[in-house]
Amino acid sequence: MTIHQTSTAGLDGVAAAVTALSHVDGEAGELVITGHRVGELASETGFEGVVARLWSAAGGKDVAEADVRAALGQARLAAFRRLPDILPATRGMPIVDAFRAAVAAIGPQQGLTPEATLVGALPVLAAALVRQAAGDAPVAPDVTLGTSADLLKMLRGEPASEAEAKALDAYLVTVSDHGMNASTFAARVVASTQANPFMAVTAAYCALSGPLHGGAPGPVLDMLDAIGASGNIAPWVDAALARGDRLMGFGHRIYKVRDPRADVLKAAVDTLGVSKADLGLAAEVEDYARQALARAKPGRRLDTNVEFYTAILLDALKIPRDAFTPVFAAARAAGWTAHAIEQQRTGRLLRPNSVYVGPMPA
Numbered sequence: 001m002t003i004h005q006t007s008t009a010g011l012d013g014v015a016a017a018v019t020a021l022s023h024v025d026g027e028a029g030e031l032v033i034t035g036h037r038v039g040e041l042a043s044e045t046g047f048e049g050v051v052a053r054l055w056s057a058a059g060g061k062d063v064a065e066a067d068v069r070a071a072l073g074q075a076r077l078a079a080f081r082r083l084p085d086i087l088p089a090t091r092g093m094p095i096v097d098a099f100r101a102a103v104a105a106i107g108p109q110q111g112l113t114p115e116a117t118l119v120g121a122l123p124v125l126a127a128a129l130v131r132q133a134a135g136d137a138p139v140a141p142d143v144t145l146g147t148s149a150d151l152l153k154m155l156r157g158e159p160a161s162e163a164e165a166k167a168l169d170a171y172l173v174t175v176s177d178h179g180m181n182a183s184t185f186a187a188r189v190v191a192s193t194q195a196n197p198f199m200a201v202t203a204a205y206c207a208l209s210g211p212l213h214g215g216a217p218g219p220v221l222d223m224l225d226a227i228g229a230s231g232n233i234a235p236w237v238d239a240a241l242a243r244g245d246r247l248m249g250f251g252h253r254i255y256k257v258r259d260p261r262a263d264v265l266k267a268a269v270d271t272l273g274v275s276k277a278d279l280g281l282a283a284e285v286e287d288y289a290r291q292a293l294a295r296a297k298p299g300r301r302l303d304t305n306v307e308f309y310t311a312i313l314l315d316a317l318k319i320p321r322d323a324f325t326p327v328f329a330a331a332r333a334a335g336w337t338a339h340a341i342e343q344q345r346t347g348r349l350l351r352p353n354s355v356y357v358g359p360m361p362a
Contacts, residue, residue, distance in 0.1 A: 016185060017188060017342075017347060018346065019339070020058070020342070021034060021058060022179050029258055031178065031179075031261060033053070033054070033176065034053040034057045036053075038261060039263065039264050042264045043170075045065075046148070046169050047173055047334070050172075050176050051119060054176065059341050059342075070143075072147055075121055076121070076124050076141035076143065076150065077141055078109040079106065079121035079124040079125065079141075080141055082105070083138050085105070086128075087102075087132055089101060090129060090132070095133055095322045096325050096326065099129055100206060100209065102128075103205050114198060114337070115337035115340075118197060118198065120147075122326070122329055123150065123151040123330045125326070130155055130319075131154075133322075136157070139155075139156075141154060148166075148169035151327070152168060155323075163272060164317055167269070167316075171268060171310065171313055172331040174265060175310070176335050177339075178332075182207045183208040183213060184332075186203045186204050186206070187204035187343075188339050191339070191341075192343050192348065192350040193349060197341075200337075204329075208329055217307045217311040217324045218322070220248045220249040220311035221311045221315055222248075223249070223285075224281060224282060224285060227281070227285060230280075230281060233285055234288060237285070237288055237292050247289050249286075249289075249307045250302050250303065250304060251293075251305060259303065259305040261305075265309035269312050269313050269316060282312055286308065290302075311324070314327065
């Protein structure tokens with residue numbers, strides 16, 4: 001039998017949507033979000049600002065940053081009021097799984113758009129679940145704070161420093177959107193059925209939780225812990241590559257050069273009073289790993305990706321490793337909701353073909 005259809009494994013190179021939200025150039029190592037390079041956005045605006053830009057581009061009409069800030073503050077309060085119903089059902093579950101259940105429990109709130117409800121709720125859920133796992137009561141949100149400062153306060157029970165809030169803000173901006181990644185594609189597929197944004201974001205988080213997408217920052221710290229000291233870097237890395245292990249924090253499906261987000265987050269780490277010894281080890285591991293990968297895999301450009309400095313930054317902010325994926329989701333929800341809006345406004349039902357290779361009836 002001759003098969004007349006062709007398939008592209010992993011849908012590489014297949015355009016599934018037309019978008020005004022973000023563009024990834026893997027060859028040039030560039031990420032553009034609503035017309036701005038990611039480094040510019042991280043230095044020039046905060047999380048609420050990038051959310052306003054994404055929602056404006058998605059909906060085709062301007063959304064003011066001040067309105068976003070106010071709506072997200074009210075959405076955090078609304079989510080906090082739901083915690084007595086949500087937390088008991090998640091008790092005893094791993095945080096990553098509990099967060100999935102909590103996200104699925106979020107629904108419409110009077111006076112708030114679905115996108116504001118979701119983006120405001122996720123930081124509250126992440127913080128409350130971390131505190132529940134530690135045996136602590138949730139901390140009420142403060143609507144006078146921005147998302148980053150309030151997330152840290154809800155996690156810790158005390159205010160964060162201005163430098164810490166700015167560093168987390170740079171992270172939230174940097175990972176707010178990233179082209180047609182797996183979780184964003186999942187959100188757009190669900191949105192294309194005209195399902196509501198709550199369903200689309202729940203599906204997106206489920207995709208994010210897989211280790212090939214959103215689960216890599218924690219293992220970066222596990223790798224640095226295993227290496228331990230400068231003298232162990234070469235033998236540890238060489239042995240890992242000889243076994244065929246993946247070096248966490250290096251290589252990317254799209255970027256063929258250094259991930260531009262890595263430099264933004266490295267700059268954010270540098271603004272914190274982090275131990276110079278810890279940063280020194282991380283920098284040494286990064287330098288040697290890049291050289292070792294070039295020797296072990298000639299012809300493949302495997303460079304530092306966003307997870308490497310994400311791990312260092314979130315650890316410096318004292319965010320537990322098992323909360324890294326929910327905190328990532330709290331940022332990426334800005335992009336997920338924008339893509340859902342854009343898909344329903346400009347797209348159609350996503351229904352790709354498949355290539356059948358099974359037997360045919362006689």
